[in-house]
Amino acid sequence: MPFDKRPLIVIFVLIVATMMVACSGVGSKRTAEATEGSRLYDLYCSACHGDEGSGGVGVPLALSDFLNTASDEYIYKTIQLGRPGRVMPTFSELSHQQISSIITHMRSWQWRSKAPKYSNEAIIGNPKRGGQLYAKHCAYCHGLSGEGGAGTGVTFSRPRSAKILAPALNNSGFLASASDHMIKATLIQGRAETPMRSVRTMGLKDKDINDIVHYLRTFEATGEAGDQQNEPRVFSKVSQFEFDETLDRLRTAIKRKGYQIIREHTLDAGFAEAGTENSKQWVIYFANFRFINESLTRDSRMGLFLPGRITLIEREGKVSVLAVNPMIYNQLFSNNALIELGRTLQHFYLAVLGEATSS
Numbered sequence: 001m002p003f004d005k006r007p008l009i010v011i012f013v014l015i016v017a018t019m020m021v022a023c024s025g026v027g028s029k030r031t032a033e034a035t036e037g038s039r040l041y042d043l044y045c046s047a048c049h050g051d052e053g054s055g056g057v058g059v060p061l062a063l064s065d066f067l068n069t070a071s072d073e074y075i076y077k078t079i080q081l082g083r084p085g086r087v088m089p090t091f092s093e094l095s096h097q098q099i100s101s102i103i104t105h106m107r108s109w110q111w112r113s114k115a116p117k118y119s120n121e122a123i124i125g126n127p128k129r130g131g132q133l134y135a136k137h138c139a140y141c142h143g144l145s146g147e148g149g150a151g152t153g154v155t156f157s158r159p160r161s162a163k164i165l166a167p168a169l170n171n172s173g174f175l176a177s178a179s180d181h182m183i184k185a186t187l188i189q190g191r192a193e194t195p196m197r198s199v200r201t202m203g204l205k206d207k208d209i210n211d212i213v214h215y216l217r218t219f220e221a222t223g224e225a226g227d228q229q230n231e232p233r234v235f236s237k238v239s240q241f242e243f244d245e246t247l248d249r250l251r252t253a254i255k256r257k258g259y260q261i262i263r264e265h266t267l268d269a270g271f272a273e274a275g276t277e278n279s280k281q282w283v284i285y286f287a288n289f290r291f292i293n294e295s296l297t298r299d300s301r302m303g304l305f306l307p308g309r310i311t312l313i314e315r316e317g318k319v320s321v322l323a324v325n326p327m328i329y330n331q332l333f334s335n336n337a338l339i340e341l342g343r344t345l346q347h348f349y350l351a352v353l354g355e356a357t358s359s
C-alpha cells in the first residue's frame with residue numbers, strides 16, 4: 001500500500017502559512033507607516049521638495065550627505081517649526097505620528113547607513129574669529145548675517161538651471177532645529193551634488209570649524225512671517241461722507257497715489273438681472289503697472305494680490321469702505337521678499353481708506 005503523503009503536505013502548508021502570517025504581522029506595521037508617510041509626503045512636501053526628495057523650490061532631501069548627517073530630531077523639528085520667512089511652511093497641524101511616518105518614508109531613500117544621533121552639548125569656540133572665517137568662506141552664499149540666498153525660491157524668480165538656493169542660517173526654525181554637533185558634521189561632510197562643499201576643502205581645521213559653529217549661534221534668530229498672526233483679515237472704515245462723495249474721494253485718492261482705475265461696477269454686476277443691481281454696493285479695481293511688473297518678476301504668486309480692489313457699501317444709512325488685508329495672502333507664502341511687497345500694498349490701502357472716509 002503506497003504511503004499517503006497528503007496529511008504531511010497539509011501540515012507543511014499550514015506551518016508555512018502560519019510563519020507567513022506571523023512575519024507579515026511584524027513587517028506590516030512598519031510597511032503601513034512607510035505607506036502612510038509616503039502619502040503624507042506626496043500631499044505636504046513633494047510640491048516643493050520634489051517626488052522622492054529630488055528637490056525643486058525646496059532643497060533636495062534624498063541626498064545621501066543630507067540623510068547621513070541629519071538627525072531624526074532635526075527633521076522632526078524642521079517640519080514642526082518650518083523656516084518662517086523662507087518659504088518652508090510650519091506644519092503645526094501634523095500629529096506626532098504623522099511627522100514620524102514622514103521621517104520613516106524619507107529614511108527609505110537612505111542607502112545602508114542609519115539616522116545619526118548627536119549630543120546636544122554646545123560647541124565652544126572663538127565666535128569673533130568664527131565671524132571672520134564666516135565672512136570669508138560662507139557669506140557670499142549664505143549672506144553676511146546668515147539671511148540666506150536672495151529670492152523666493154520659486155522658479156519664476158530663479159532660473160530652473162540655477163543652483164540650489166543657500167538656506168538661511170539666521171532663521172529661527174533652523175537655529176531651533178539643528179544642534180551644534182549636527183552643524184559641525186554638516187560642515188565637515190558638505191553636501192555632494194550641491195554648491196555646499198566640505199569645509200575641509202576650504203582648508204579649515206577642527207578649531208576653525210568650532211569657531212564658525214559658535215559664531216552661527218550668535219546669529220539673532222529672525223522669523224518675520226511669524227509676526228503676522230495678529231493681522232486683521234479685512235480693513236474696514238466707516239465714512240464721514242455720503243455714498244457718492246465717498247466714492248469720488250476714493251477715486252481721487254487712488255489716482256493721487258499713482259494707481260490707475262481699471263474698472264468699477266456694482267458688486268452684483270453679472271449676478272443680478274440687468275437694471276436691478278444694488279447701486280449702493282460698489283467695487284473699484286485699480287493697478288499701478290510698474291508695481292505689478294516688479295511684483296510679478298519677483299514671484300508669480302503676487303498675482304493673488306493684484307489688481308487691487310476696494311469695496312464701498314451702504315447699509316442702513318452707514319457707508320463703509322472695505323479692503324482685504326494683503327498680508328493675509330502672505331501667511332500662505334511665508335517669505336520675506338513677498339512680505340515686503342505686501343506691506344507696500346497694505347500702506348497704500350490704509351492711506352486710501354483714510355483719505356476717502358475722513359477729511
Ligand code: HEC
Nearest residue numbers: 059060137138141164165166167183186191194195196199
Ligand atoms: C557656494 C555656496 C556655499 C558656500 C560657500 C557655503 N554654503 Fe552652506 N550651503 C549652500 C547650499 C546651496 C546649501 C543647501 C544644500 C542642500 O541642498 O542640502 C547649504 C547648506 C548649508 C547648511 C545646512 C543648512 C540647511 O538648512 O540645509 C549649513 C549649516 C551650511 N550650509 C553652512 C555653511 C557654512 C558655515 C559655510 C562656510 C564655512 C558654508 N555653508 C558655505 C551653499 C554654500
Ligand code: HEC
Nearest residue numbers: 044045048057058059075078083086087088148153167168
Ligand atoms: C512651499 C515649499 C515647501 C514645502 C511645502 C515644504 N518645504 Fe521643506 N523647505 C523648503 C525650503 C525653501 C527649504 C530651505 C529653507 C531656506 O531656504 O532657508 C526647506 C527646508 C527643509 C528642510 C531642511 C533641509 C536641510 O537641508 O537642512 C527639511 C528637512 C524640510 N524642508 C522638510 C520638509 C518636509 C518633510 C515637508 C513636508 C511635510 C516640507 N519640507 C515642505 C520649502 C518647502
